[in-house]
Amino acid sequence: xxxxxxxxxxxxxxxxxxxxxxxxxxxxxxxxxxxxxxxxxxxxxxxxxxxxxxxxxxxxxxxxxxxxxxxxxxxxxxxxxxxxxxxxxxxxxxxxxxxxxxxxxxxxxxxxxxxxxxxxxxxxxxxxxxxxxxxxxxxxxxxxxxxxxxxxxxxxxxxxxxxxxxxxxxxxxxxxxxxxxxxxxxxxxxxxxxxxxxxxxxxxxxxxxxxxxxxxxxxxxxxxxxxxxxxxxxxxxxxxxxxxxxxxxxxxxxxxxxxxxxxxxxxxxxxxxxxxxxxxxxxxxxxxxxxxxxxxxxxxxxxxxxxxxxxxxxxxxxxxxxxxxxxxxxxxxxxxxxxxxxxxxxxxxxxxxxxxxxxxxxxxxxxxxxxxxxxxxxxxxxxxxxxxxxxxxxxxxxxxxxxxxxxxxxxxxxxxxxxxxxxxxxxxxxxxxxxxxxxxxxxxxxxxxxxxxxxxxxxxxxxxxxxxxxxxxx
Amino acid sequence: xxxxxxxxxxxxxxxxxxxxxxxxxxxxxxxxxxxxxxxxxxxxxxxxxxxxxxxxxxxxxxxxxxxxxxxxxxxxxxxxxxxxxxxxxxxxxxxxxxxxxxxxxxxxxxxxxxxxxxxxxxxxxxxxxxxxxxxxxxxxxxxxxxxxxxxxxxxxxxxxxxxxxxxxxxxxxxxxxxxxxxxxxxxxxxxxxxxxxxxxxxxxxxxxxxxxxxxxxxxxxxxxxxxxxxxxxxxxxxxxxxxxxxxxxxxxxxxxxxxxxxxxxxxxxxxxxxxxxxxxxxxxxxxxxxxxxxxxxxxxxxxxxxxxxxxxxxxxxxxxxxxxxxxxxxxxxxxxxxxxxxxxxxxxxxxxxxxxx
Numbered sequence: 088x089x090x091x092x093x094x095x096x097x098x099x100x101x102x103x104x105x106x107x108x109x110x111x112x113x114x115x116x117x118x119x120x121x122x123x124x125x126x127x128x129x130x131x132x133x134x135x136x137x138x139x140x141x142x143x144x145x146x147x148x149x150x151x152x153x154x155x156x157x158x159x160x161x162x163x164x165x166x167x168x169x170x171x172x173x174x175x176x177x178x179x180x181x182x183x184x185x186x187x188x189x190x191x192x193x194x195x196x197x198x199x200x201x202x203x204x205x206x207x208x209x210x211x212x213x214x215x216x217x218x219x220x221x222x223x224x225x226x227x228x229x230x231x232x233x234x235x236x237x238x239x240x241x242x243x244x245x246x247x248x249x250x251x252x253x254x255x256x257x258x259x260x261x262x263x264x265x266x267x268x269x270x271x272x273x274x275x276x277x278x279x280x281x282x283x284x285x286x287x288x289x290x291x292x293x294x295x296x297x298x299x300x301x302x303x304x305x306x307x308x309x310x311x312x313x314x315x316x317x318x319x320x321x322x323x324x325x326x327x328x329x330x331x332x333x334x335x336x337x338x339x340x341x342x343x344x345x346x347x348x349x350x351x352x353x354x355x356x357x358x359x360x361x362x363x364x365x366x367x368x369x370x371x372x373x374x375x376x377x378x379x380x381x382x383x384x385x386x387x388x389x390x391x392x393x394x395x396x397x398x399x400x401x402x403x404x405x406x407x408x409x410x411x412x413x414x415x416x417x418x419x420x421x422x423x424x425x426x427x428x429x430x431x432x433x434x435x436x437x438x439x440x441x442x443x444x445x446x447x448x449x450x451x452x453x454x455x456x457x458x459x460x461x462x463x464x465x466x467x468x469x470x471x472x473x474x475x476x477x478x479x480x481x482x483x484x485x486x487x488x489x490x491x492x493x494x495x496x497x498x499x500x501x502x503x504x505x506x507x508x509x510x511x512x513x514x515x516x517x518x519x520x521x522x523x524x525x526x527x528x529x530x531x532x533x534x535x536x537x538x539x540x541x542x543x544x545x546x547x548x549x550x551x552x553x554x555x556x557x558x559x560x561x
Numbered sequence: 562x563x564x565x566x567x568x569x570x571x572x573x574x575x576x577x578x579x580x581x582x583x584x585x586x587x588x589x590x591x592x593x594x595x596x597x598x599x600x601x602x603x604x605x606x607x608x609x610x611x612x613x614x615x616x617x618x619x620x621x622x623x624x625x626x627x628x629x630x631x632x633x634x635x636x637x638x639x640x641x642x643x644x645x646x647x648x649x650x651x652x653x654x655x656x657x658x659x660x661x662x663x664x665x666x667x668x669x670x671x672x673x674x675x676x677x678x679x680x681x682x683x684x685x686x687x688x689x690x691x692x693x694x695x696x697x698x699x700x701x702x703x704x705x706x707x708x709x710x711x712x713x714x715x716x717x718x719x720x721x722x723x724x725x726x727x728x729x730x731x732x733x734x735x736x737x738x739x740x741x742x743x744x745x746x747x748x749x750x751x752x753x754x755x756x757x758x759x760x761x762x763x764x765x766x767x768x769x770x771x772x773x774x775x776x777x778x779x780x781x782x783x784x785x786x787x788x789x790x791x792x793x794x795x796x797x798x799x800x801x802x803x804x805x806x807x808x809x810x811x812x813x814x815x816x817x818x819x820x821x822x823x824x825x826x827x828x829x830x831x832x833x834x835x836x837x838x839x840x841x842x843x844x845x846x847x848x849x850x851x852x853x854x855x856x857x858x859x860x861x862x863x864x865x866x867x868x869x870x871x872x873x874x875x876x877x878x879x880x881x882x883x884x885x886x887x888x889x890x891x892x893x894x895x896x897x898x899x900x901x902x903x904x905x906x907x908x909x910x911x912x913x914x915x916x917x918x
Contacts, residue, residue: 386674390824496685498824499673502831506689506704513703514696527703529577 088169090190092120095171099124102175109178116143118152120188124174129181131200134162139185139196152187156194167192180254203228209311209333211476217353218314226256226330229313233260233326236317241265247278249292249329253285256330257292265323267554270518274325274338289332296327296338298517303481306517308337308344315349323555339518339553343526343537345477346370351540359540367538369474373482376468377414378489378501380460384410386497403458411494413457417465418487420447425469524552571697572634573766578702579629580776581709582840583622586756588712589833591615591784592806594664595753596791598885600799602746604737607799610747611788615781618756622777624900625757629765633903636910643851646902651848651863653895654759658841659867660752660888662686663880665834668804670877673827683871686835691864693839694846695857698763701839708836712829716783718815719825723790725812731796732789749886751893756837758896759844761903806830842867 096111103109113122121143123135142159143152156165168174169192174184177195185194206228208214209221222229230244241263248254257278261271274296281295289309297306308324310316311333316326319337327336346366351359383391384399391399406413424443431439451457472482485508492500515522525533530552535541548558574582591611599607637643662683669682693701736743791805794812802808810826842863849859874880 387824496681497673498827499669499682499831500685502828503685503689503835506708506832506835507692509707510689510693510696510700510704513707514700521703523703523707527706528575529706 088191090186090188090193092122092186092188095186095193096122096124098171099175099178102171103178114140116140116187118143118187118190122186123183124178124186125183126178126181129199130183131198134198134200135183139183139198152190153192153194156185156196162196162198164197166195168195169193176254206232212310212312212315212349214348214350214353217349218312220313221311222313222316222328222333222335224331224333226258226328229328229333229335230258230260232313233317233320233328236313237262237320242320245275247275249278249281250283250285253287255286257286258328260320260326260328262320262323265321265549265555265557266325267323267519267556270339270554271325273518274327278327286329287331289327289329289334289336292327292329293336296336298515302515303484304342304512304515304522305345305477305481306340306515306522308340309334309477310337311335312349318349318352321560322549323553323557339520340522341517341520341524341552342478342512342522343524345475347536352543356540356542360538363538363540366474369471370478370482373468373471373474374485374489375501375505376464376471377418377486378493379498380464381411381414381490382493382497382501385494390498399460402460405455406458407456410461411490413461414465414490415487415494417457417461418490420451421465421469422483518554520553525550571699572763574698574702574760574763575766576769576772578699578706579626579760579763579765580772580780581705582702582760582836583757583777584709584780585705585712585833586837586840587618587780587784588806589830589837590661590753590756592787593668593804593830593834594881595750596788596805597800597802599750600792600795600797602885603743604797605732605734605792605799606737606743608732608788608792609735610743610750612785613747614750614754615785617754619777619781621755621896621900622757622773624904625761626765626773628761628903628907629763630768631907631911632764633907634762634764636907637903639910640906642902642906646899646906647848647851649895649902650899651845651852653755653892653899654841654845654848655863655866656888656892657752657755658838658845659870660880660884661834661838661841662867662871663877663884665838666871667877667881668807672804672807679875679877680872683868686838687864687868689835690838690842691860693835694842694864695860698760698840698843701836701843704839705836708829708832712832715825715829719810719813720787720790722814723809723812724814725790725794725809727790727793728796729793731793748893749889751889751891751896752884754893755896758899759840761900762844762847804830 092113096113100109100111108126108128109124110127111122111124113120115121123140125135139156139159139162142155153165153167159165166177168177171193174193174195178184181197181199183196183198185196187194203225204223206220206223208219212221220232222232234242239262243261243263245259247257247259249257259271259274259278277295278292281292283291286292293307293309294300299306308319310319316335316337320326324337324339327338329336346363348362348366351363384403388396403410408416420443424439424447428439428443448462452459452462468486472479472486475482489501489504492504496503509523513521513523513527521528524530525537530550532548532551535546536550547560549555549560551558591614595614596607596611599610603610637646640646665686666679666682669686670677670679674682693704738746787806787809791802791809792799794809795802799805807826807830842860846856846860846863849863850856853859853862
């Protein structure tokens with residue numbers, strides 16, 4: 088083929104429907120009539136002129152263009168294409184396409200200059216001690232952050248695109264020789280089978296990577312911290328980085344990972360074990376406390392200690408609603424406040440908190456519409472939700488469900504509900520790993536990183552609960 | 562096959578899961594209504610009966626474990642006696658589940674809710690039982706493992722802080738009735754025997770040498786100890802404790818701080834009852850699968866039979882009244898026949914396999 092500038096530019100413009108953000112610039116060089124096509128804002132124009140075009144103006148005619156471009160220190164790589172559709176997709180991905188009249192192909196170079204958010208501490212994963220850098224929306228930067236931590240040739244990054252319209256870049260990362268090849272292949276296969284229009288966030292990929300698609304429970308690990316992801320890669324997990332999302336996904340994911348935190352590994356085992364137990368208590372209280380309160384107050388008040396029962400009766404006397412309606416009302420109130428405070432501008436959020444917590448809560452209690460124990464229980468339960476942010480959705484949904492169950496069937500229903508929930512959880516297998524491992528089934532070597540955490544130097548093996556090909560850490 | 566090329570091993574369980582299931586089943590069956598029922602007939606001889614029962618169970622556990630290691634279900638499947646044996650086993654497990662439900666419903670309606678309709682209790686109770694049974698023995702085993710720690714903590718809190726006037730003299734006379742009467746009556750409680758028998762239908766994966774003997778000894782040892790404590794505490798009044806385990810929790814030092822501690826006993830008791838019923842449901846439906854080839858259909862049929870039969874009777878007291886006596890002898894006989902038949906079938910297959918090699 089031979090490039091015909093006028094004709095090819097017209098075709099490109101037609102394919103792009105004369106979109107105004109794509110720049111086409113025609114000029115003369117020593118090679119003859121030339122043109123560049125790029126999206127303004129994506130490209131470092133100074134590098135384009137000083138590093139590329141200037142060389143083309145001055146270069147002797149004897150050297151072929153492709154070789155000339157390849158010899159330049161910037162850009163890092165130059166590809167030659169013969170298909171205009173490929174050229175189009177490269178332009179849309181932020182590359183520059185150089186057209187030279189009579190050349191045997193179109194030259195494609197990457198000289199990206201994108202404005203992005205600075206690397207900062209993720210707001211949802213703050214730590215007292217430990218690295219504070221977090222992933223950002225640019226996936227190349229995210230891969231670099233991982234590479235900085237794992238300087239090893241076995242860290243494999245396999246890239247692909249997902250989304251018929253968005254062509255979003257997705258990178259599958261794993262450490263060869265540690266991660267199980269079957270899991271890697273399964274992840275790649277699932278990603279390749281995704282047929283969607285676009286990927287606005289990694290959640291869209293997460294849904295396809297989950298074993299049970301309609302499950303209430305999060306079955307894919309998420310983190311915005313490179314230290315967490317690199318530690319998971321070292322355990323044999325596979326990470327998935329999605330362009331445009333700071334949340335990196337990991338599989339296989341175990342339920343107990345929701346209770347683990349990066350801070351556990353940067354503090355001594357005593358402290359780590361204690362806070363893990365507190366987190367679990369927090370999660371259990373979040374789910375069951377409102378339900379047990381409703382069950383006890385409605386059906387089984389005889390099980391409560393006498394003193395407690397007297398103060399409870401004193402606090403709830405005169406409340407016009409039955410305990411179950413009262414509890415659901417307080418839950419509703421909390422969810423409304425929560426949703427409003429997330430979406431409100433920050434400066435308004437503070438005043439909303441005051442209105443919500445003091446004005447609404449205290450006034451409602453004083454007016455005798457809701458009782459103070461109900462507010463106290465929901466407050467305690469709501470704080471507990473944030474002990475396990477990875478299961479925030481499931482925990483807050485279960486809390487409401489259990490209140491409904493307790494309203495009708497009391498403690499009996501709550502126990503039955505808990506057993507069904509556990510039965511469901513233990514039946515999940517996430518990429519060949521039992522979701523509730525290392526507790527059900529008991530995987531003895533992994534219990535060192537369970538409720539009680541052993542010191543890091545004693546964790547000499549990779550988890551047996553998840554498939555990996557090299558068990559020894561040293 | 563799974564998507565990772567690993568064959569499905571739904572009927573394979575780990576030795577620890579096997580041990581935990583036996584523990585929960587024995588704890589549910591032997592520490593609830595049994596001591597009161599025996600005491601009603603045999604007074605303080607209840608203790609020696611429970612000791613004999615535990616010895617019987619230990620022998621049965623050893624037989625079942627041996628059969629599990631050998632994969633006796635495969636031998637039954639290939640045997641000519643497959644259909645009659647599965648029919649007997651299915652009937653036995655269904656009957657056991659049916660009567661166990663009677664006691665559970667009785668407890669819920671008498672203790673937790675006074676005026677709750679029977680169908681509400683039975684339908685809500687059957688939900689987790691059918692769900693776990695549908696998911697399979699592996700899921701039941703894992704669920705049992707998950708709740709094991711909770712059960713042990715509750716048991717510890719209840720027994721360690723027990724504040725009760727123990728008089729070992731109340732255990733005497735060991736034979737408050739003539740020994741012959743005790744032994745004759747003993748097998749009339751056959752409904753409470755055969756805790757480990759349903760597990761004969763599953764295989765043990767990665768067996769461990771000392772785990773099973775130790776855990777079985779610990780499980781039945783605990784039952785003997787709790788029975789001893791209860792006879793020493795209640796003496797001849799033991800028969801009024803319709804749920805011994807829950808009633809024991811009234812006498813606890815922590816009660817003054819935490820209120821009446823029945824909830825600490827209700828939780829493990831409910832967990833144990835659901836796990837035991839699920840195991841029975843799973844084993845009954847696995848046997849029914851020999852006749853109804855479809856897995857879901859066989860499970861639905863067993864669930865339907867149990868629920869409809871229960872609702873037709875309409876009152877759990879009828880079941881409790883008929884659970885002791887002739888039915889017990891039949892159940893004891895069924896246990897012996899099933900265990901012996903499976904042993905013989907397995908021995909024949911071993912012999913055949915040895916010849917083939």
